[in-house]
Amino acid sequence: MTLRLDDTLMFRDKLDGVHGINPASVAELAERFADVQAEVRHRREHGEYSFLKLGHQPDVVDAIEHWADGKRRRFYHLLVLGIGGSALGAKALLSALRPPAWNEWPAERRDGWPTLTVLENVDPVTVQEALDRLDPRRTLVNVISKSGGTAETLAQYLVVRDWIERTVGVGAARDHFVLTTDPAKGALRALAREEGIDSFEVPAGVGGRFSVLTAVGLIPAALLGMDLGELLAGAQEAVSEAESNTLAGNPAARWAALQWQAQATRAANVHVLMPYSDRLREFAEWYRQLWAESLGKRLDRGGRESFRGPTPVATVGATDQHSQVQLFIEGPFDKTITFIRVADTVGMLEIPARPGASPELSYLQGKTMGQLLDAEFKATREALRSQGRMSMTLEIDTIDARHLGRLLMFFQIATGYAGVWYDVNPFDQPGVELGKVLTFKAMGRAGY
DSSP: OOEEEEOGGGBGGGTTSSSSBOTTHHHHHHHHHHHHHHHHHHHHHTTOOGGGGTTOOHHHHHHHHHHHHHHTTTOSEEEEEOOTHHHHHHHHHHHHHSOTTGGGSOTTTTTTOOEEEEEOSOOHHHHHHHHHHSOGGGEEEEEEESSSOOHHHHHHHHHHHHHHHHHHOHHHHGGGEEEEEOSSOSHHHHHHHHHOOEEEEOOTTOOGGGOTTSHHHHHHHHHTTOOHHHHHHHHHHHHHHTTOSSSTTOHHHHHHHHHHHHHHHHOOOEEEEEESSGGGHHHHHHHHHHHHHHHOEEEOTTSOEEEEOOEEEEOOTTGGGGTTHHHHHHSOSOEEEEEEEEGGGTTOSBOOOOTTOOHHHHTTTTSBHHHHHHHHHHHHHHHHHHTTOEEEEEEESOOSHHHHHHHHHHHHHHHHHHHHHHTSOTTOOHHHHHHHHHHHHHTTOTTO
């Protein structure tokens, strides 16, 4: 399995000679990387970067798979309640590793695996319509909150618990729930203890946006029949690769370094991720939270006001060639674009010939849909290059559990390195916490 990073088109000598990173800066970045790697390792030894341990957790995988096997075929629907990192990972897994329109397939075509609905907001219309659509007797509910006190998720839980109880009764309702939360504290952990509801832990040192490879993502993955072993094996490959002490041999560190350098020296404040695959559309949304919440900080490591952080943008090719690429090519020089290319789709789905077709149609005949998508990617990259716009390309062979696990860990590792380059703490979110406090006050929670 391979993941290839091509960063050639980040440099001005490969663009228009004016825009882009100065190639001479690579040597400086490579020299500085020794200190960056040393800081990451030091912080890892002192309890940070706990997500790097997630590539190897056989006991957790065994427990989840055993539990999920007992639930299979008992439930027709899986309903996930969560927000942010408690929802985006499950959506990315479903989109990448299950066929499109999974929820529309009949049960026999899904081989008995459930449908998946993720409620990630408290919009009452969305919540009500989801409950109107699902059968409470056949629905398993996974309530996810790292803290166990997320207002939106607890509100969802109270509504859904009542919905289940009104159909199956108070006593039987417990069997319709599984809680994923902090090992020791919070309202959900208290519920698990008091009512005997099934529960799994989010490791104490792993924040919500880094939690997709914990029970947060592994429970939905197991319930939908995904290969947890392969998912984590891919993640471990990324971890092993990041042990390299050279920037050239450490693609996640290099990607992060070049994003930082582009912002620091070229005012590239917007970092676009553009996979050329519909299956990675939700993955791009997952990246957007990871990059934004980790790096957008008022204070630097020393406690000084710095107001740092790039703005991530999630797009998908070729769709967004017809909505955003005009801005990327002719707008401000304030962006980097990272493409993700999936190699094995190029030969897929032949475009059939039609006798007497006009030239406007005939040039497509005999080609494949995959060839067209790949040509669109190459054309967009070249158009950006010709106009002095910086880009990188990540290429993977295919989209399966192993490759997705590697991609997920690649971006998590890159975010951890970026915290050092930007000199911010990538693992806290004080701005989000302020919003939570104000919400509690507005809703009349005691103590706020």
